[in-house]
Amino acid sequence: MQKLHSLKELQYFKEELLRSYDGKKKRILVCSTGCRARNALKIRDAFYTVIKQEHLTSEIEIIETGCQGLCAYAPVVTIEPHGIFYGKLTEKDVPDIIAKTMKTTEAVNHLCYSENKNTYPYLKEIPFFKPQKKIVLRNCGYINPTNPEDYVRRNGYLAIAKALSGMKPEDVINEVTKSGIRGRGGAGFPTGLKWKFANGYKNDTKYFICNGDEGDPGAFMDRAVLEGDPHSVIEGMLIGAYAIGATHGYIYVRAEYPIAVEYSTLAVKHAREMGLLGENILGTGFNFDITIKQGAGAFVCGEETALIASIEGRRGMPKPRPPFPAESGLWGKPTVINNVETLASIPQIILEGSAAYAQLGTQGSKGTKVFALAGKVTNTGLVEVPMGITLRQIIFDIGGGIPHGRAFKAVQMGGPSGGCLPAEHLDTPIDYESIKQAGAIMGSGGMIVLDEINCMVDIARYFMDFVQKESCGKCVPCRIGTKRMLEMVTRFTTGTAETGDIEKLQALAESVRDSSLCGLGQTAPNPVISTLRYFRNEYEAHLNDKFCPAGVCKELFNYAINPEKCTGCTVCAKNCPVKAITGEKKKAHTIDTAKCELCGICVEKCKFNAIAPVPKKQLNHIKK
Amino acid sequence: MQPSAAPSAEAHNRPTDSQVKDAIKNFKTNNPSLVIPILQAVQEKFGYIPPDSLPIISHHANVSRNKIYGILTFYAQFSLIPKGKYLLKPCRGTACHVKGSKNVINHLKNILNIEDGQTTPNYKFSLETVACLGTCFLAPAMMINQNYYGNLDEKKAEEALKDCE
Numbered sequence: 086m087q088k089l090h091s092l093k094e095l096q097y098f099k100e101e102l103l104r105s106y107d108g109k110k111k112r113i114l115v116c117s118t119g120c121r122a123r124n125a126l127k128i129r130d131a132f133y134t135v136i137k138q139e140h141l142t143s144e145i146e147i148i149e150t151g152c153q154g155l156c157a158y159a160p161v162v163t164i165e166p167h168g169i170f171y172g173k174l175t176e177k178d179v180p181d182i183i184a185k186t187m188k189t190t191e192a193v194n195h196l197c198y199s200e201n202k203n204t205y206p207y208l209k210e211i212p213f214f215k216p217q218k219k220i221v222l223r224n225c226g227y228i229n230p231t232n233p234e235d236y237v238r239r240n241g242y243l244a245i246a247k248a249l250s251g252m253k254p255e256d257v258i259n260e261v262t263k264s265g266i267r268g269r270g271g272a273g274f275p276t277g278l279k280w281k282f283a284n285g286y287k288n289d290t291k292y293f294i295c296n297g298d299e300g301d302p303g304a305f306m307d308r309a310v311l312e313g314d315p316h317s318v319i320e321g322m323l324i325g326a327y328a329i330g331a332t333h334g335y336i337y338v339r340a341e342y343p344i345a346v347e348y349s350t351l352a353v354k355h356a357r358e359m360g361l362l363g364e365n366i367l368g369t370g371f372n373f374d375i376t377i378k379q380g381a382g383a384f385v386c387g388e389e390t391a392l393i394a395s396i397e398g399r400r401g402m403p404k405p406r407p408p409f410p411a412e413s414g415l416w417g418k419p420t421v422i423n424n425v426e427t428l429a430s431i432p433q434i435i436l437e438g439s440a441a442y443a444q445l446g447t448q449g450s451k452g453t454k455v456f457a458l459a460g461k462v463t464n465t466g467l468v469e470v471p472m473g474i475t476l477r478q479i480i481f482d483i484g485g486g487i488p489h490g491r492a493f494k495a496v497q498m499g500g501p502s503g504g505c506l507p508a509e510h511l512d513t514p515i516d517y518e519s520i521k522q523a524g525a526i527m528g529s530g531g532m533i534v535l536d537e538i539n540c541m542v543d544i545a546r547y548f549m550d551f552v553q554k555e556s557c558g559k560c561v562p563c564r565i566g567t568k569r570m571l572e573m574v575t576r577f578t579t580g581t582a583e584t585g586d587i588e589k590l591q592a593l594a595e596s597v598r599d600s601s602l603c604g605l606g607q608t609a610p611n612p613v614i615s616t617l618r619y620f621r622n623e624y625e626a627h628l629n630d631k632f633c634p635a636g637v638c639k640e641l642f643n644y645a646i647n648p649e650k651c652t653g654c655t656v657c658a659k660n661c662p663v664k665a666i667t668g669e670k671k672k673a674h675t676i677d678t679a680k681c682e683l684c685g686i687c688v689e690k691c692k693f694n695a696i697a698p699v700p701k702k703q704l705n706h707i708k709k
Numbered sequence: 710m711q712p713s714a715a716p717s718a719e720a721h722n723r724p725t726d727s728q729v730k731d732a733i734k735n736f737k738t739n740n741p742s743l744v745i746p747i748l749q750a751v752q753e754k755f756g757y758i759p760p761d762s763l764p765i766i767s768h769h770a771n772v773s774r775n776k777i778y779g780i781l782t783f784y785a786q787f788s789l790i791p792k793g794k795y796l797l798k799p800c801r802g803t804a805c806h807v808k809g810s811k812n813v814i815n816h817l818k819n820i821l822n823i824e825d826g827q828t829t830p831n832y833k834f835s836l837e838t839v840a841c842l843g844t845c846f847l848a849p850a851m852m853i854n855q856n857y858y859g860n861l862d863e864k865k866a867e868e869a870l871k872d873c874e
Contacts, residue, residue: 122857156846302802302841382785459804459845
């Protein structure tokens with residue numbers, strides 16, 4: 086790596102990169118991080134092989150990128166400069182793409198995104214991408230994350246250069262404050278204010294920490310940013326460190342994300358070689374360096390004081406605030422902890438100005454937010470949208486709605502600290518306040534869509550099981566309260582709940598919320614509180630009728646085939662792993678409940694919606 | 710697809726003191742904040758934290774043995790018992806849960822005849838459910854050593870095990 090000694094050298098370096106970059110050259114952008122789980126590296130190798138065979142090496146370049154967003158179509162590639170997007174590729178599609186798209190400019194239609202029988206070859210026209218506005222993910226999927234030159238060419242490190250070349254730390258803080266950005270880790274605390282506090286405490290040593298301990302099940306945007314554009318996080322940290330006067334920083338990243346660990350470690354090494362980390366950065370006298378710390382598998386370490394304990398080499402247990410880390414954090418020094426997504430937005434705010442950023446979003450929530458769409462939604466993946474857009478737009482317009490023609494039931498937002506919002510809230514505009522008012526939280530941005538065959542009591546039980554396991558055990562309300570709550574919810578899902586249990590559960594949930602020490606315990610009851618608020622009827626069905634209407638809680642239902650809907654297609658019988666379904670071809674089938682293990686495969690496979698859960702006691706009646 | 714062998718392949722052969730010392734020699738001594746990275750290095754190298762290594766780590770980092778024990782039992786990453794050659798990590802994250810990961814996990818437990826956190830007697834398989842792999846688009850998903858398996862059902866999970874030879 087070339088070492089840059091001054092701000093001018095960085096500018097020259099960028100201009101040189103732009104001069105040598107041929108924008109018209111054909112490039113194949115292959116997602117090589119998230120899509121790896123679906124054989125992306127084999128696709129990449131196939132491209133290399135075919136290009137070599139066809140002697141096109143000098144004409145076509147392959148760029149290994151981070152996440153391109155539309156994970157449901159993995160493995161994906163984008164062809165530049167045409168902007169054609171292909172998904173669900175196999176190795177045998179590669180020669181086709183080379184022959185058609187690379188030699189002519191024609192799209193291979195059957196590899197393109199399609200929706201409602203329309204085919205969309207061009208990325209910018211695909212309904213999934215069209216409404217998005219990319220700030221955090223501006224480089225994700227376009228650049229090679231292991232090549233800092235790609236980042237610099239797209240204005241990388243120009244924001245820290247701008248800050249160092251004429252802005253005082255206070256100016257930087259003002260700019261960030263004016264942008265209105267709030268912490269994207271979940272709590273939504275104004276970032277500028279946090280920096281201002283830390284700046285105000287005089288100390289020779291201050292620390293700047295990037296919180297990449299993305300523990301919420303269902304959230305994967307921090308992983309995507311660290312894998313797809315790690316330098317933007319480093320630059321965000323540099324700007325923050327300059328603003329508060331920190332000389333050392335940590336990126337705390339989950340060990341469960343091996344690619345994120347690898348790429349952020351590599352990015353730090355490159356930045357150091359280029360003189361963008363270390364002493365006397367770009368000749369300005371500013372010193373800052375970063376150490377990568379790997380998490381060791383504890384959800385509670387996403388909480389800032391627990392994260393600090395973990396970096397210090399202790400059990401990751403939170404402590405009461407105040408003092409806040411801005412006053413007394415890592416090793417008792419003033420410390421700022423920002424989330425990955427927040428930090429990736431910072432360079433853009435400094436470079437484009439706070440006004441441009443503040444134009445996006447709503448009164449109280451500015452800018453864009455990345456959401457991880459998953460669960461029962463057609464287009465699972467990462468989406469970045471301006472605040473203020475509605476849940477319906479995200480789930481149905483961008484997400485493509487619920488697959489298999491099923492009905493939307495709820496969307497779970499904010500992970501174990503969040504809640505479930507029903508269909509009546511689909512038109513809620515997304516900002517911190519309105520989501521909270523509705524009973525969920527913005528959280529880190531996980532959005533799990535649930536359909537009619539998901540049981541809300543089971544979802545509540547799932548989250549109680551999660552937080553009960555992850556509670557660090559320091560304070561009693563969280564340690565014992567979540568355990569008791571789990572036991573109570575389990576009584577519902579196993580049919581042993583008694584009259585009055587709903588009220589007891591509600592009361593306990595409120596006590597745990599009000600008396601726990603840290604954010605984990607205070608928000609742990611949210612999944613129960615929100616499902617009790619919107620889906621009380623399901624709790625009542627479990628309690629009074631001993632029936633799970635969604636067909637999830639196995640003690641509380643049997644499957645039965647509706648003879649009026651069954652066409653006798655035999656698909657269910659063929660797929661039943663325990664051979665519990667019998668019947669003649671073209672005649673209604675029946676399920677032997679003694680054999681049936683309630684795995685639900687038949688329900689998934691039945692095209693006629695003929696198999697449904699029924700209460701155990703009613704079974705005989707339906708059979709007749 | 711052949712899963713790559715985990716470093717824990719010879720896990721049940723207890724490492725010697727000098728092997729442990731060798732694994733941690735690059736860490737600065739007398740720095741208590743390095744306990745977690747040291748434990749991570751030992752876990753990575755041997756597939757578990759051999760109980761006999763605690764005095765060595767304690768001496769190296771200048772942290773008492775009971776504190777180290779407290780730390781390593783706090784974090785899910787560390788294990789005091791050896792793991793199998795193939796570490797199965799089925800995801801029980803939210804997206805996986807709503808798409809039926811429970812059935813997949815139960816099926817794995819049944820065919821391997823072990824519970825979550827246990828290892829088969831021949832040290833071939835360990836089962837360790839994880840809170841979230843961050844690959845929600847693959848739900849229900851599982852990792853076997855460094856490889857991902859997605860869109861699982863009982864049948865596919867069983868087939869994935871057949872890759873492990």
